[in-house]
Amino acid sequence: MEVSKATLQKAVANNIISEQQGAALYHFFQEESLHTPSFSFTHILYYLGGLIAIGAMTLFMNLGWEQFGGAGIVFISMLYAAVGLKLANAFASKNLIIPAGICATFVVCLTPLAIYGAQQWLGLWPHDNTVYRQFHTRIQWLWLYIELGTLIAGVIVVWRYKYPFLVMPIAVTLWYMSMDVTEFLVSEYDALYAHSFELHALVSMYFGLLMTLLAFWVDIRSRHTADYAFWLYLFGVIAFWGGLTSQDSDNELSKFGYFCVNLLMIGIGALLTRRVFVIFGALGSCFYLGHLASTVFKDSWLFPVALTAIGLGVVYLGVVWQKNENKITKKVRAALPKAMQELLEKKA
Known part of the structure; x- marks a missing residue:
């Protein structure tokens, strides 16, 4: 609280x-x-300014930069990076942690542009109509080199500065990579063309699961310091839930399994105090209940009555849980590994 x-x-x-x-x-x-992100006017200004600067070099990049050529793009990117690192060090020396982290993140976000310019400069970029501004809007396998370079740069900068916001571009890059890896597989194997959507959904689901597990590992490792896992959880859950929801099934048992997974996500979110699990788990649960109402029990007047009874039962379960929460929590935590106990204590 x-x-x-x-x-x-x-x-x-x-x-x-x-x-x-x-x-x-x-x-x-x-x-x-002052060192913890919050919804204060000062922090709003920090993040608004930082995101505008990051957006200028990523999402809002226009074709005008192409006229500088590969060498020019590399030089300008390096110049911007030098300014970003200078500002990050200056803010850090004044113990202004949040603006220092934003400036260091700006440097990582410049990496894709610098790698793109280097590939153009060395003649390694394909001679087609693909340009850097499409990096954030088109799924293509040729972005994989840029993404791998960005991950390496991101890990180095995180190791050097250790600011939680630096994990954001790493998480976004992993999310992009999950889509571009699938595109690479589709382009390599013609037989997969007919099932490209299903393949995208499947890869997204498993990639998101791996990213979420990575986030949990980071959460355990950083339990005594800052929250480095937030962005990994966010994009990991988005990728996993998006892939899971996109799975095509006419089997009611599979749909019920989807509902159970979403309920499990709500439970995990409550346990780890991570809202992203609860939000997407609740959305998935609503989708399943909507499916039951519109398809399975379309003409049944008993379904709303039964659903109301279930809802009231859940409320009563909450009352029982509140009365016995401390006793149950102590017993459950006693059976967990020490690292997990410490993480949950911190969340509590």
Whole structure:
């Protein structure tokens, strides 16, 4: 829970802490919040400015840059990267962690442009109409070299600066790679052309699952420091859930299995305190219930009644859980590995 000034004032009024201790705690929490992303106006300005700068060199890149040629693109990218690193170091020296992380992330986001320019400069880029601005809009296997280079650069910069926001371009690149790897497989094997959509969905699902497992590993490893797993969880769950939802099945048992997986995602999200699992798990559950209402029990007046009873049962289950939460939680956590116990303690 978030501790506000009003909460501390209530603690003072109830003689839990003194007025001096309340003021000291409030000052301490304010200092700590400077290094933790929050919905404050200062942080909004940080991220808005940073995303505008990153977007200018990625999503909003226009064809005008093509006139500089490969060598020019590499030189300009290196110049921008030098400025970004200079700013990151300057902010870090002043203990401004969030703007330092944004500037370091800007440098990683320049890597695809620099690699594209280098390939053009060395004559390795295919002579077709494909240009850099399509990197974020078209699925093509030839982006794989750019993505691998970006991953290497991202890992190096994360190792050097250790800012959580730096994981964002790595997670996005892994997400892009899952789609481009599938395109590579489709282009290599003509027999797969007829099933390209199913293949995309399948690769997305398994790639997302691997990314989510990687996020969990990172979560365990960084349990005593910052939240490095957020972006990996976000794009891993998106890729996994998107691939899972795109699977084609006329089997009701398979559809029920889909519903169970989404319920499991909600449970995992509650356990790890990761909203992305809960959001997509709830969406998938609603899709399945909508399927039951519109197809399986289309003309049944008992279905809404049964669904209402189930909903009220879930509410009652919540009441029972609240009464026994501490007892159940202690027993379950005692059976988990120590690293997992520490992670859940931190989340709690």
